[in-house]
Amino acid sequence: MRIRVDPEKCQGHARCYGLAPELFDIDDYGLSSVAGDGTVPPELEERARLAIANCPEYAIGETG
Amino acid sequence: MTATPAVEAWESDFDVMDPGYLSDPFSIWDELRGSCPIAHSNRRGSNWLPTRYEDVTVIAHDIEHFSSVEVAVIPFKGEEPEEPVLAYGLPPISADPPLHTWTRRLLLPWFSHRKVASYEPMTRELCRRLIDGFGSEHGVDAAADYAQQIPVRVIARVLGVPADLADTFTGWVRDVLEFADDAERRQRGMGSLIDYLLPELERRRSEPGDDLLSELLASEVDGRPIEDSVVVGAAALVLIAGVDTTWSAIGSSLWHLATHPSDRARLVSDTEVWPLAVEELLRAYSPVTMARLVTEDVEFQGCPMRAGDRVLMNFPAANRDPEVFPEADRVVLDRAHNRHVAFGSGIHRCAGSNLARMELRVALEEWLAAIPDFRLADEAEVTWAGGQVRGPRCLPVVFS
Ligand code: HEM
Ligand code: SF4
Numbered sequence: 001m002r003i004r005v006d007p008e009k010c011q012g013h014a015r016c017y018g019l020a021p022e023l024f025d026i027d028d029y030g031l032s033s034v035a036g037d038g039t040v041p042p043e044l045e046e047r048a049r050l051a052i053a054n055c056p057e058y059a060i061g062e063t064g
Numbered sequence: 065m066t067a068t069p070a071v072e073a074w075e076s077d078f079d080v081m082d083p084g085y086l087s088d089p090f091s092i093w094d095e096l097r098g099s100c101p102i103a104h105s106n107r108r109g110s111n112w113l114p115t116r117y118e119d120v121t122v123i124a125h126d127i128e129h130f131s132s133v134e135v136a137v138i139p140f141k142g143e144e145p146e147e148p149v150l151a152y153g154l155p156p157i158s159a160d161p162p163l164h165t166w167t168r169r170l171l172l173p174w175f176s177h178r179k180v181a182s183y184e185p186m187t188r189e190l191c192r193r194l195i196d197g198f199g200s201e202h203g204v205d206a207a208a209d210y211a212q213q214i215p216v217r218v219i220a221r222v223l224g225v226p227a228d229l230a231d232t233f234t235g236w237v238r239d240v241l242e243f244a245d246d247a248e249r250r251q252r253g254m255g256s257l258i259d260y261l262l263p264e265l266e267r268r269r270s271e272p273g274d275d276l277l278s279e280l281l282a283s284e285v286d287g288r289p290i291e292d293s294v295v296v297g298a299a300a301l302v303l304i305a306g307v308d309t310t311w312s313a314i315g316s317s318l319w320h321l322a323t324h325p326s327d328r329a330r331l332v333s334d335t336e337v338w339p340l341a342v343e344e345l346l347r348a349y350s351p352v353t354m355a356r357l358v359t360e361d362v363e364f365q366g367c368p369m370r371a372g373d374r375v376l377m378n379f380p381a382a383n384r385d386p387e388v389f390p391e392a393d394r395v396v397l398d399r400a401h402n403r404h405v406a407f408g409s410g411i412h413r414c415a416g417s418n419l420a421r422m423e424l425r426v427a428l429e430e431w432l433a434a435i436p437d438f439r440l441a442d443e444a445e446v447t448w449a450g451g452q453v454r455g456p457r458c459l460p461v462v463f464s
Binding site (some may be wrong): 011012013014015017018019026027028029030050053054055057058061 | 121169172173176178186339343391399400401403404405407409410411413417418421
């Protein structure tokens, strides 16, 4: 599983980071980006799905 | 607060200051979503009240038609001075881009999750001190003696103003938000706040400290210092937006826990549920409604909105929309799909949301660690404030 954050949509609610801090980095202005290249280790897939389902801006997507 | 005539038709004559709306807006929203999802009222000017998640979030993202230059839910009825001290209101909340963009960027780093983590120990210590100081072993007013005491002291620390003045700040903020229907009181609260901040600004010009006010003063935008009216506006905003809101979220959550023993027991025993539970409490008891000004005539979902009308951004009702949240009126602590908009939606997403969340979590953790079992002393004594910010103002509980 691979995920990405759309920087045009992200408004910095930080829900992704709250649910899966291993998978996201958030800068000082609240903008989120995926950690590394966005590849999700199998044991974190469930949490990645949780982050996707809780982002109020629909900014997180699965890319493969 | 001025008394308002009773509401008979919520579709066409709603009033967010109606006593029925203050105590139970949920059943009113449920009814409206079925009959008229965007209600209208001519009380306090021409106002629209959306209740569906989709309508609220679409409007929040359409900043061209829906401006933030008037965000007060209760429009100001008094006389505006000709040259207001705050020429731009309270940016970024009362601004559209481009002013919004750069003023928001000035504030955001002060509330990043890293920065917020540095305020957590003082917040925890504050909560413990409050609990240790409860005058009775039997019960307490969980709103006035606990919830209300927390956010104002954290914000005072961020701004670099003395926590001793907490009660004074709280009074001003309540005048501006809770008693907004009383034009004179509202103006006095705002005036006192500005009169307090102006000399604080001067002091920091000569003796800068490690605080938000000093940093705003020292910041430059496009090579020039920021106008004082923007600095004061932004500082006043942090105080106004950071106090009532968070205290209301803490108070509502304690009300919920006082009235729902099984949720209380689950939070005490199941630490894993906390991250979802805090969001669920924010969803179910979202405190904040904002306004938008319609910039040009537009038909939205069949509603003929006119330039100059206002739309009340009903984030709390959006969060109870059963189309998006199954069993929306029930608190499900481990609700896994929860795109709630308690902190708004779009470019004005609450700049203090990381701080608010931390305060809510720590306040509940410390309360439950000391007082795992409690209930309402007397339901009839509980009072709710509403309008812009909804939350309990009097919440007597007894410890079991
Ligand atoms: C549970 C507590 C809180 C809730 C529910 C809340 C809610 C909101 C909402 C809904 C907005 C969006 C306004 C709009 O769309 O017009 C907002 C904006 C804002 N809030 Fe909060 N807030 C809370 C706590 C705080 C705290 C602790 C601060 C501290 C600094 C804060 C500072 C701000 C600021 C500066 C804005 C303006 C952001 C902008 O316009 O870009 N809030 N808040
Ligand atoms: S939850 Fe969504 S909007 Fe919020 S920081 Fe993460 S990606 Fe951005």
